[in-house]
Amino acid sequence: MFLDKVKIECKAGNGGNGVVAFRREKYVPNGGPSGGDGGRGGDIIFKVSKNIDNLGEFRFKKKFKADNGEDGSANNKFGKDGHGLIIYVPKGTVIRNATNNKVIADMVEDDEEKVILKGGQGGRGNSHFATSTRQAPRFAEQGVVTKSFELILELKTLADVGLVGFPNVGKSTLLSSVSNARPKIANYHFTTLTPNIAVVNGFGNSFVMADIPGLISGASEGAGLGIDFLRHIERTRLIVHVVDIAGTEGRNPIEDYYAINQELAKYGEKVANIPQIVALNKSDMLEDKNVIEEFKKELGLQDNVFVISAFTHEGLDSLIECVIKTLAKLPKVERLEIEEEEIDKRNLRQFEVRKVSSGVFEVDGELIFEIMKRVNLEDMASNAYFQKRIKNDGIIDALLEIGLQEGDMIRIGDYELQYFE
Numbered sequence: 001m002f003l004d005k006v007k008i009e010c011k012a013g014n015g016g017n018g019v020v021a022f023r024r025e026k027y028v029p030n031g032g033p034s035g036g037d038g039g040r041g042g043d044i045i046f047k048v049s050k051n052i053d054n055l056g057e058f059r060f061k062k063k064f065k066a067d068n069g070e071d072g073s074a075n076n077k078f079g080k081d082g083h084g085l086i087i088y089v090p091k092g093t094v095i096r097n098a099t100n101n102k103v104i105a106d107m108v109e110d111d112e113e114k115v116i117l118k119g120g121q122g123g124r125g126n127s128h129f130a131t132s133t134r135q136a137p138r139f140a141e142q143g144v145v146t147k148s149f150e151l152i153l154e155l156k157t158l159a160d161v162g163l164v165g166f167p168n169v170g171k172s173t174l175l176s177s178v179s180n181a182r183p184k185i186a187n188y189h190f191t192t193l194t195p196n197i198a199v200v201n202g203f204g205n206s207f208v209m210a211d212i213p214g215l216i217s218g219a220s221e222g223a224g225l226g227i228d229f230l231r232h233i234e235r236t237r238l239i240v241h242v243v244d245i246a247g248t249e250g251r252n253p254i255e256d257y258y259a260i261n262q263e264l265a266k267y268g269e270k271v272a273n274i275p276q277i278v279a280l281n282k283s284d285m286l287e288d289k290n291v292i293e294e295f296k297k298e299l300g301l302q303d304n305v306f307v308i309s310a311f312t313h314e315g316l317d318s319l320i321e322c323v324i325k326t327l328a329k330l331p332k333v334e335r336l337e338i339e340e341e342e343i344d345k346r347n348l349r350q351f352e353v354r355k356v357s358s359g360v361f362e363v364d365g366e367l368i369f370e371i372m373k374r375v376n377l378e379d380m381a382s383n384a385y386f387q388k389r390i391k392n393d394g395i396i397d398a399l400l401e402i403g404l405q406e407g408d409m410i411r412i413g414d415y416e417l418q419y420f421e
């Protein structure tokens with residue numbers, strides 16, 4: 001099933017825990033600390049795959065988790081790093097943070113790869129905490145526990161050329177006549193329900209062409225299949241505007257042309273400004289050839305109008321040649337502006353201190369959150385380490401600045417401690 005917008009949930013791996021261990025050596029009664037570090041958690045990585053052209057694979061699978069890092073072990077053995085998880089997406093996938101809708105990545109190159117969530121750091125083993133006065137530290141750091149994030153994946157197809165026009169004018173027939181694609185073709189409206197994308201080869205060149213469902217008047221207000229599919233035209237460099245010049249359904253080709261352009265304009269300036277080549281199709285059905293001149297005259301168009309028959313292949317070579325020449329002069333598609341560089345922005349230096357009431361202070365912020373996750377306060381040694389960290393990281397100084405005194409209470413999360421110098 002064709003799917004071009006999904007919300008998924010991703011979590012990078014947690015860091016493995018550092019461990020507490022001591023060397024056991026034959027003639028050394030009390031060996032030094034030898035607890036190894038935990039491994040790093042695996043990253044969540046997005047990668048462009050040529051083999052997929054839409055987000056259908058995310059229809060049922062919406063949760064992704066990279067492996068956790070392994071815990072360290074004795075003899076200073078590091079825990080293994082967790083494997084990164086690669087999530088494959090089609091070219092043209094825009095990745096947004098679901099909480100604020102900001103663009104995190106725009107996957108526009110073949111095989112492009114980007115780390116979206118970094119795995120948690122591993123905790124350090126007890127050997128890191130030995131000092132001259134503490135030769136046998138009985139604690140180690142816990143690994144960083146990562147958060148899970150909701151992401152929106154939106155496909156904005158990257159095709160060079162988009163086929164636009166009323167239903168039944170022969171867009172899919174044209175695509176099938178110039179490429180290997182075999183889209184459904186039939187004599188009724190809205191045969192094409194989702195975009196078809198194919199490579200067109202010709203004149204020693206190639207380009208990608210997208211055929212989207214037909215548009216009708218009022219599409220921008222939701223008529224017909226609406227304009228949802230125009231997101232796949234948004235990033236094309238050139239539009240081939242297909243018109244039924246024979247008016248086989250009784251409509252006037254000139255009015256058709258205006259009506260479609262009006263819908264494009266309503267969708268947005270960007271789409272309205274994409275250069276167009278007009279393909280006057282079904283010319284094999286046209287009895288009065290004057291219609292072609294009238295069309296060109298009325299619209300003041302001379303170049304960039306091609307009389308074709310997708311059915312008999314008349315005029316297709318000239319059309320494709322012109323498309324290739326025009327594309328050569330047009331700029332490449334620009335990547336969307338990245339609005340948020342890092343989604344999991346833990347500011348590990350950030351903390352806040354507050355005076356709650358007389359003699360009671362509160363501390364919170366990412367730094368505290370981080371420290372709390374990594375220590376075990378039940379354990380005396382770990383607790384001592386914790387107290388040292390809040391001192392070394394400047395938290396105590398910040399509290400003293402706002403009036404902390406001997407014997408006052410400090411609240412950190414669920415934990416309370418009394419301050420003594």
Ligand SMILES: Nc1nc2c(ncn2[C@@H]2O[C@H](COP(=O)(O)OP(=O)(O)OP(=O)(O)O)[C@@H](O)[C@H]2O)c(=O)[nH]1
Nearest residue numbers: 167168169170171172173186190191192214310311
């Ligand atoms: N005589 C003639 N018939 C054509 C030509 N191109 C397409 N047709 C016929 O027109 C009908 C519609 O063709 P499609 O290619 O499905 O049209 P479409 O624009 O993709 O239509 P939607 O997907 O519904 O928007 C089919 O019966 C085609 O065989 C042409 O150049 N000459």
Ligand SMILES: [Mg+2]
Nearest residue numbers: 171172191192
């Ligand atoms: Mg079609």
